[in-house]
Amino acid sequence: MQKPPASVGQRLDEVDTPALVLDLDAFERNLAALQRSAGGRVRVRAHAKTHKCPEIARRQIAFGAIGVCCQKVSEAEAMVEGGIQDVLVSNEIVGAQKIARLAALAERARIGVCVDNAENLKDLRDSKAKLDVYIELEVGMRRCGVPPGEAVVALAREVSGNLRFAGLQAYHGRAQHVRSLAERKAAIERAASAVRETKELLKRNAIDCPIVTGAGSGTYMFEVESGAWDEIQPGSYVFMDADYARNEWAAPLPRFEHALFVLSTVMSRPAAGVAIVDAGLKASSVDSGMPSVWQRPGLAYTRTSDEHGCIEGAPPPALGEKILLVPGHCDPTVNLYDWYVCVRNGKVEALWPITARGAVY
Amino acid sequence: MQKPPASVGQRLDEVDTPALVLDLDAFERNLAALQRSAGGRVRVRAHAKTHKCPEIARRQIAFGAIGVCCQKVSEAEAMVEGGIQDVLVSNEIVGAQKIARLAALAERARIGVCVDNAENLKDLRDSKAKLDVYIELEVGMRRCGVPPGEAVVALAREVSGNLRFAGLQAYHGRAQHVRSLAERKAAIERAASAVRETKELLKRNAIDCPIVTGAGSGTYMFEVESGAWDEIQPGSYVFMDADYARNEWAAPLPRFEHALFVLSTVMSRPAAGVAIVDAGLKASSVDSGMPSVWQRPGLAYTRTSDEHGCIEGAPPPALGEKILLVPGHCDPTVNLYDWYVCVRNGKVEALWPITARGAVY
Numbered sequence: 001m002q003k004p005p006a007s008v009g010q011r012l013d014e015v016d017t018p019a020l021v022l023d024l025d026a027f028e029r030n031l032a033a034l035q036r037s038a039g040g041r042v043r044v045r046a047h048a049k050t051h052k053c054p055e056i057a058r059r060q061i062a063f064g065a066i067g068v069c070c071q072k073v074s075e076a077e078a079m080v081e082g083g084i085q086d087v088l089v090s091n092e093i094v095g096a097q098k099i100a101r102l103a104a105l106a107e108r109a110r111i112g113v114c115v116d117n118a119e120n121l122k123d124l125r126d127s128k129a130k131l132d133v134y135i136e137l138e139v140g141m142r143r144c145g146v147p148p149g150e151a152v153v154a155l156a157r158e159v160s161g162n163l164r165f166a167g168l169q170a171y172h173g174r175a176q177h178v179r180s181l182a183e184r185k186a187a188i189e190r191a192a193s194a195v196r197e198t199k200e201l202l203k204r205n206a207i208d209c210p211i212v213t214g215a216g217s218g219t220y221m222f223e224v225e226s227g228a229w230d231e232i233q234p235g236s237y238v239f240m241d242a243d244y245a246r247n248e249w250a251a252p253l254p255r256f257e258h259a260l261f262v263l264s265t266v267m268s269r270p271a272a273g274v275a276i277v278d279a280g281l282k283a284s285s286v287d288s289g290m291p292s293v294w295q296r297p298g299l300a301y302t303r304t305s306d307e308h309g310c311i312e313g314a315p316p317p318a319l320g321e322k323i324l325l326v327p328g329h330c331d332p333t334v335n336l337y338d339w340y341v342c343v344r345n346g347k348v349e350a351l352w353p354i355t356a357r358g359a360v361y
Numbered sequence: 362m363q364k365p366p367a368s369v370g371q372r373l374d375e376v377d378t379p380a381l382v383l384d385l386d387a388f389e390r391n392l393a394a395l396q397r398s399a400g401g402r403v404r405v406r407a408h409a410k411t412h413k414c415p416e417i418a419r420r421q422i423a424f425g426a427i428g429v430c431c432q433k434v435s436e437a438e439a440m441v442e443g444g445i446q447d448v449l450v451s452n453e454i455v456g457a458q459k460i461a462r463l464a465a466l467a468e469r470a471r472i473g474v475c476v477d478n479a480e481n482l483k484d485l486r487d488s489k490a491k492l493d494v495y496i497e498l499e500v501g502m503r504r505c506g507v508p509p510g511e512a513v514v515a516l517a518r519e520v521s522g523n524l525r526f527a528g529l530q531a532y533h534g535r536a537q538h539v540r541s542l543a544e545r546k547a548a549i550e551r552a553a554s555a556v557r558e559t560k561e562l563l564k565r566n567a568i569d570c571p572i573v574t575g576a577g578s579g580t581y582m583f584e585v586e587s588g589a590w591d592e593i594q595p596g597s598y599v600f601m602d603a604d605y606a607r608n609e610w611a612a613p614l615p616r617f618e619h620a621l622f623v624l625s626t627v628m629s630r631p632a633a634g635v636a637i638v639d640a641g642l643k644a645s646s647v648d649s650g651m652p653s654v655w656q657r658p659g660l661a662y663t664r665t666s667d668e669h670g671c672i673e674g675a676p677p678p679a680l681g682e683k684i685l686l687v688p689g690h691c692d693p694t695v696n697l698y699d700w701y702v703c704v705r706n707g708k709v710e711a712l713w714p715i716t717a718r719g720a721v722y
Contacts, residue, residue: 001362002435002721014458016459016722093628094639095377095681097375142631143629144628144629265456268453270477270505276504278433282693285642286648287642306692307432307452319481320456331667332667335697336721357719359363360640
């Protein structure tokens with residue numbers, strides 16, 4: 001674990017770079033906006049894959065979330081270690097070691113897990129772990145999951161022993177970044193049909209389906225308004241990244257604010273109109289495009305390499321000047337850092353360790 | 362820092378996933394091949410940005426390297442902490458905090474640094490640190506650096522106080538991944554002309570230029586054969602990634618072997634011919650393309666998301682099967698992990714901590 005690049009009480013411009021900066025005011029407004037839009041209508045189970053930090057999970061719960069989701073057993077371990085008592089691993093967990101770790105975790109907290117395969121379900125049952133089991137329904141994600149139909153019923157019937165059938169995981173990840181609001185809504189309407197059809201099928205087979213969970217920051221109000229989901233799993237809403245910002249945002253979805261930044265320093269001015277900053281793709285993940293330059297409308301981050309970024313435009317920043325970048329994609333960017341440098345009114349208020357950084361297994 | 366996903370003595374198929382696996386035999390053959398091709402003709406200063414691990418740096422030195430390069434002060438700190446006594450930060454270091462840390466490091470080891478700006482050079486001089494200073498020459502990289510000409514002479518004249526003018530940093534990063542060997546050679550010939558011209562200019566101005574350093578794994582033999590470089594800085598040769606493998610390889614460059622892998626597990630088999638593995642873009646960086654599937658010629662890793670990868674083809678792997686992937690780009694992939702799981706003859710021989718993982722500032 002690296003040392004923090006800042007200390008509490010420093011001014012933002014004194015923070016060493018690159019640093020992952022969290023604007024606490026914007027972050028808290030995002031927490032409130034999520035709860036205001038959806039809180040009274042469904043359960044909120046915030047996705048911790050985005051932030052990997054129990055400090056943030058605790059604040060999400062303080063704002064009304066009932067717990068968190070994780071994608072990995074090791075992420076769930078970090079959350080339970082950090083005091084979170086209700087964790088859904090919104091993913092299939094396959095392999096003897098992982099299942100043993102999941103079972104150990106279920107002794108310490110309420111743990112849910114997803115399945116899409118009878119063999120895997122048997123392994124989970126044989127572990128004797130007390131787990132909430134959600135069947136993952138394929139609703140357009142084209143990744144894991146069981147298509148709607150009899151296969152869901154067959155799998156639900158196999159949930160026994162210490163396992164409890166908790167319901168359906170129905171997440172349409174591909175819909176989240178579709179730019180057009182109308183197209184996102186249409187995608188979720190199709191997913192909602194699949195969910196309703198599956199719930200009716202389970203009901204006809206006298207199988208109780210307590211919870212349907214899913215949805216992300218780009219669509220969750222459509223899931224809420226459909227009435228087909230009981231619980232939503234937004235993650236990115238806490239930070240908002242440059243890629244999400246390219247979506248069309250309008251009611252019923254609130255427009256979340258950018259709260260997460262990479263602070264960088266101009267380390268070279270090799271030519272007129274060109275500044276090289278010390279934040280490259282090891283400082284801001286470029287899988288969903290380049291970072292954008294914050295509140296400097298004449299400047300663009302035009303290309304990247306491992307440790308360098310190129311900023312072009314006017315007026316060019318001076319050598320040594322510090323520049324805030326909005327990451328292209330927040331989740332993998334967070335995963336590059338050990339610390340959030342939490343800032344309010346231009347000063348470092350706190351340093352939060354990203355304890356699930358690198359929790360990949 | 363995460364716990365290691367393996368223990369010494371385990372079989373590879375017992376290692377939890379995703380895990381970063383180093384094939385020790387291939388790694389050692391790569392160390393030997395580099396030294397065999399270039400070792401007698403120039404100094405080798407291996408680039409530690411690739412591996413971020415003093416255990417590997419020590420082995421590079423045991424095979425003949427005179428020290429390492431780093432891109433960040435924090436990387437250099439990790440190397441010195443790990444016992445490496447000769448480190449060149451092959452990058453500009455700008456800002457009071459970074460320069461103070463560099464100065465502190467120069468009390469503990471021989472430290473070099475690059476400059477391309479007189480103001481920055483003055484800040485380094487004012488720190489009173491004893492540093493080897495290399496002027497970075499722009500030779501086609503289009504990043505930092507001073508173009509060949511009088512500006513280099515002017516800057517070299519300003520190197521004074523505890524600073525020592527050690528020579529030129531001349532790295533053509535863009536040439537490394539040009540696919541055609543002939544085009545790579547031509548790019549380095551142009552860079553060599555710029556280097557020779559600059560050396561002659563310095564000589565005419567009675568400025569001694571002790572060392573020209575630069576070159577990467579994709580071109581270094583062209584730098585060696587040009588006679589214009591005294592020292593090379595290859596990094597990726599230790600691992601070889603899928604992107605480098607797409608280069609045309611022929612004499613005078615040896616063909617390095619893939620030594621670095623991401624071990625993944627099939628976690629879902631949602632459809633015929635489709636397997637989902639638990640290694641997505643947080644496990645294998647996709648900035649230079651998808652990982653390739655190792656020694657399974659019918660299979661391709663076709664798409665990725667944060668925690669999932671899609672493998673398509675025949676024969677499809679079974680649920681729970683472990684699959685080795687060759688990362689698209691080794692450097693940012695290494696930066697996602699805390700441990701190398703070092704394997705020989707199918708068994709875990711050692712676990713090496715990646716102490717400069719996340720050393721971004």
